[in-house]
Amino acid sequence: AQSVTQLGSHVSVSEGALVLLRCNYSSSVPPYLFWYVQYPNQGLQLLLKYTTGATLVKGINGFEAEFKKSETSFHLTKPSAHMSDAAEYFCAVSDSGGGADGLTFGKGTHLIIQP
């Protein structure tokens, strides 16, 4: 069974400051990992994904995440926050075992950008 833990249901940063959203996972097989963003009244949009290969993954809107197997983590970062980054962010894991299982999501982190 897989699970995802996102530390902090709300994270507040100042505009221009570093954004760090934490995600830890558990999986019995090598995981595929995803970050999605959800703006109000919209569906989820893919930010980035890790499947295999390079552990530092770059996504859209200046976000990146690093897969650290030893720490079972996949934290999301952005060097400089922008007001438009305010949204809900979800970390998700799926099974690399070959089946197309649905994603297991974390509870989400609401990112607040202070002007």
Added chain:
Amino acid sequence: DAGVIQSPRHEVTEMGQEVTLRCKPISGHDYLFWYRQTMMRGLELLIYFNNNVPIDDSGMPEDRFSAKMPNASFSTLKIQPSEPRDSAVYFCASSLSGGSNQPQHFGDGTRLSIL
């Protein structure tokens, strides 16, 4: 390109009534997923289809819930009879075949309120 299309965007109905949510996946996508999002439980996978065949419905909460995919371009999620605790945002997502490393593309959701 058209994304995943869900209808209606909002639905308000009285308990006991039948509710039907609709989804049109992205053309060419072989997998279709139904999720439910609530404040208490976050995002939950209800059921998913591969090539129009239901693969895993273990997330469907009760027999009151049913889902069908009569063809590759259309799926429905039905609740009969509806109850207030079914109030949530329901998302449909689709993805390409090729295993669980394929990102899922989400619709904008249906916000369901059962009075």
